[in-house]
Amino acid sequence: MTKLLTAEQMRGIETAAIESGSVTGLELMERAGRGVVEAVFAEWPDLLQASHIAVVLCGPGNNGGDGFVVARLLKEWGWEVRVFLYGDPDSLPPDARANYKRWRELGEVTVRDIDPASLQDDDLAVPGCSLIVDGLFGTGLTRPFRGPFTAFAQARDLSDKKDVRVVAIDTPSGLCADSGRILDTAIRADMSVTFHAAKLGHYLDRGPSECGKIVLCDIGLKPGSESRPAVPPDEIVRLVERPAHAALAKRADHHKYSHGHALILSGVPGTGGAARLAARAALRIGAGLVSVVCEDAEVAEHAAQLTAIMIKRANGAAALAALLEDERLNALCLGPGLGVDRARDLVPVALGAGDPPSRGRARSASPPRRSVVLDADALTAFAEAPADLFAMLHERCVLTPHAGEFGRLFPDLAERLDATPTKGPAYSKVDATREAAARAGCTILFKGPDTVIAEPSGQASINAARYDRAAPWLATAGSGDVLAGFITGLLARGMSPMEAAETGAWLHVECARAFGPGLIAEDLPERIPEVLRDLEHAAPRRAR
Ligand SMILES: NC(=O)C1=CN([C@@H]2O[C@H](COP(=O)(O)OP(=O)(O)OC[C@H]3O[C@@H](n4cnc5c(N)ncnc54)[C@H](OP(=O)(O)O)[C@@H]3O)[C@@H](O)[C@H]2O)[C@@H](O)CC1
Ligand SMILES: Nc1ncnc2c1ncn2[C@@H]1O[C@H](COP(=O)(O)OP(=O)(O)O)[C@@H](O)[C@H]1O
Numbered sequence: 001m002t003k004l005l006t007a008e009q010m011r012g013i014e015t016a017a018i019e020s021g022s023v024t025g026l027e028l029m030e031r032a033g034r035g036v037v038e039a040v041f042a043e044w045p046d047l048l049q050a051s052h053i054a055v056v057l058c059g060p061g062n063n064g065g066d067g068f069v070v071a072r073l074l075k076e077w078g079w080e081v082r083v084f085l086y087g088d089p090d091s092l093p094p095d096a097r098a099n100y101k102r103w104r105e106l107g108e109v110t111v112r113d114i115d116p117a118s119l120q121d122d123d124l125a126v127p128g129c130s131l132i133v134d135g136l137f138g139t140g141l142t143r144p145f146r147g148p149f150t151a152f153a154q155a156r157d158l159s160d161k162k163d164v165r166v167v168a169i170d171t172p173s174g175l176c177a178d179s180g181r182i183l184d185t186a187i188r189a190d191m192s193v194t195f196h197a198a199k200l201g202h203y204l205d206r207g208p209s210e211c212g213k214i215v216l217c218d219i220g221l222k223p224g225s226e227s228r229p230a231v232p233p234d235e236i237v238r239l240v241e242r243p244a245h246a247a248l249a250k251r252a253d254h255h256k257y258s259h260g261h262a263l264i265l266s267g268v269p270g271t272g273g274a275a276r277l278a279a280r281a282a283l284r285i286g287a288g289l290v291s292v293v294c295e296d297a298e299v300a301e302h303a304a305q306l307t308a309i310m311i312k313r314a315n316g317a318a319a320l321a322a323l324l325e326d327e328r329l330n331a332l333c334l335g336p337g338l339g340v341d342r343a344r345d346l347v348p349v350a351l352g353a354g355d356p357p358s359r360g361r362a363r364s365a366s367p368p369r370r371s372v373v374l375d376a377d378a379l380t381a382f383a384e385a386p387a388d389l390f391a392m393l394h395e396r397c398v399l400t401p402h403a404g405e406f407g408r409l410f411p412d413l414a415e416r417l418d419a420t421p422t423k424g425p426a427y428s429k430v431d432a433t434r435e436a437a438a439r440a441g442c443t444i445l446f447k448g449p450d451t452v453i454a455e456p457s458g459q460a461s462i463n464a465a466r467y468d469r470a471a472p473w474l475a476t477a478g479s480g481d482v483l484a485g486f487i488t489g490l491l492a493r494g495m496s497p498m499e500a501a502e503t504g505a506w507l508h509v510e511c512a513r514a515f516g517p518g519l520i521a522e523d524l525p526e527r528i529p530e531v532l533r534d535l536e537h538a539a540p541r542r543a544r
C-alpha cells in the first residue's frame with residue numbers, strides 16, 4: 001500500500017522517531033540532503049561527468065537545512081555552489097542552523113530578507129548554472145512567497161544555460177503539501193525528491209504539474225511508525241494501486257448468478273448510447289448478467305445494438321418497483337443519458353425509498369440494500385434539493401460526480417475548493433470528498449486526473465492518472481459512463497462500494513493506457529480482457 005501523508009502527519013512521524021531516540025533530526029536531514037544529491041545524479045547522469053555550477057536556494061526552515069546539506073555534498077563533489085538564504089541565519093531551527101554553519105566552513109551565503117520590499121536579486125543570475133536546488137519551503141509553507149519566487153524566476157530566465165534543471169527538495173516551493181494547490185506562485189521543478197512517503201500534494205490538483213517527477217527517498221524512518229496513535233490509520237490517504245488478480249478472477253465452480261445481475265437504466269429514445277456504454281462496461285468487467293432497462297418506445301433502439309446485454313421494460317416508477325422485486329437484480333446504475341426528469345422519478349425507487357420524496361422527507365424505514373451507482377443526470381436531478389437525495393442514500397451507494405456535478409450537490413464544499421488559497425494548508429479535494437461522503441452517507445468518487453474516493457468513515461484514496469499513469473485520452477465523451485458501468489459491474493459481483501470504486505477507477509485508467517492515443521469511450525471496455533490478463537501475470541501484490 002502506498003500511503004500519502006499530510007505535512008502534519010509527516011511531522012508527527014518525524015517527531016515520534018526522534019523522541020524514540022532511534023534517530024536524530026540531524027541524521028534525518030543528512031539523509032534527506034544525500035538522497036536529493038543521489039537522485040540528481042541518477043536522473044541526470046551527465047551531471048556526474050564534470051564539475052558544474054549549482055545555485056542552492058535555502059529558506060528559513062528545515063527545508064533550507066536540507067538545502068545546506070545538498071550544497072555541502074555538491075561542493076565535496078567538486079562543484080561550484082552558490083548559496084542564497086532567504087531569512088535570518090540566527091533564526092534558523094537548530095538542525096538547519098547546524099548545517100548552515102557546516103556549509104559556512106566551505107563557502108559563502110548570500111543572505112536575503114524574505115520580505116519582497118528588500119529584493120536584490122540580480123546576483124542570482126549565475127552564468128553557467130546547471131542546477132537550481134529549491135530548498136526554500138517544504139511541508140512548512142504557510143503563506144505565499146513573492147520575493148524569493150521573483151528572484152528564482154529571474155535566475156532561471158537569465159540563465160545562459162537553457163538546460164538548467166530544477167530539483168525541489170520535498171515539494172516545489174509554493175505548492176501546498178496537503179492539497180497540491182499553489183499559494184500564489186510556485187517554483188516548477190523537473191524533479192521533486194520527497195522523504196519517507198509522498199505527500200498528498202504530490203498527487204492532487206497542481207501537484208503533478210509542478211513536481212515534474214517524484215522520487216521517494218528512504219530516510220530510515222521505521223516503517224509502520226506512522227501507525228502510532230498520532231496518525232490513526234484511518235486518516236491516512238492511500239494511493240489506489242493495482243488490484244489483486246484474485247479479486248477479479250472467476251472461480252471454476254461459479255455460474256453467472258454468482259456474479260450478480262446489473263441493471264443500467266436508460267433515457268428517452270436517442271439518448272441510450274450512454275447507458276449502453278455503461279452496460280458494456282459492466283458486462284466486460286464480469287457481472288454475470290447485465291440488462292438495460294427502458295420504456296417501450298426505446299426497445300427498438302437498444303434491440304438494434306445489444307446482443308449479450310438483455311433488455312428489460314419498465315414504463316415509469318411503478319414498473320421499475322415491480323421489476324426490482326426480483327432480488328437477483330443486485331446492482332443498479334442510474335444517470336448516464338437518463339435525463340433529469342426520469343432520474344427524479346426513478347432514483348427514489350432504485351434507492352428503495354418508494355415515491356419521489358417531498359422536501360425533508362425522512363429516510364425510508366428499511367430500504368433494500370441493493371447496490372446503486374448514481375452518476376450524471378441522477379446527480380444533477382437533485383441540484384435544487386440535495387438533502388432530498390442524501391435522505392435516501394444508503395451505504396451500498398456510490399456517487400460518481402465530476403467537478404460540475406460535485407458543485408451542484410455540495411455547493412459550499414466546491415466553493416471552498418475553488419477559492420484562491422491564501423494560507424497553508426489549503427482546503428483539498430480529499431477534504432471536500434471526505435466531507436461530501438459524510439454528508440451523503442455513502443461512497444463518493446470525485447472524478448478527474450486526481451480522482452478522490454472517500455467513504456463516510458473517512459477512509460479515502462486517490463486514483464492518480466498522473467506521472468507514469470497519465471491517461472489524458474480519458475478526456476473524451478462517454479468515458480465517465482464507462483466508469484459508472486465498471487463500478488456497477490463490480491458491485492454486482494459483490495465488492496464493497498469503496499473497493500468497487502477504487503478497482504473500477506484503477507481499471508478505467510489502465511484500459512485507457514492500454515489503448516493510448518485515439519481512445520474513444522467504446523474502446524475502454526474492450527481493453528478489459530487484456531488488462532485482466534496482465535493482472536493475472538503480474539507479480540503477486542503485497543498485502544495492504
Ligand atoms: N519532517 C521530516 O521528517 C523531515 C523534514 N525535513 C525537511 O524539513 C522540511 C520541513 O521543515 P519545516 O517544518 O521547518 O518547514 P519549511 O518548509 O522549511 O518552512 C518553514 C519556515 O518557513 C516559514 N514560512 C513558511 N511559508 C513562508 C512564506 N510564504 N514566506 C516566508 N516564510 C514562510 C515558516 O515561518 P512561519 O510560518 O512559522 O512564520 C517557517 O519558518 C521538509 O519539507 C523537509 O524538507 C528533512 O530534513 C527530513 C526529515
Ligand atoms: N486528463 C485526464 N486524465 C485522466 N483522466 C481523465 C482526464 N480527463 C477526464 N478523465 C476521466 O475521464 C472520466 C470523464 O468522466 P465524465 O466527465 O463524467 O465524462 P462523460 O460525462 O463524458 O462520460 C472521469 O473518470 C475522469 O476522471
Ligand SMILES: [K+]
Nearest residue numbers: 134137169171
Ligand atoms: K522546496
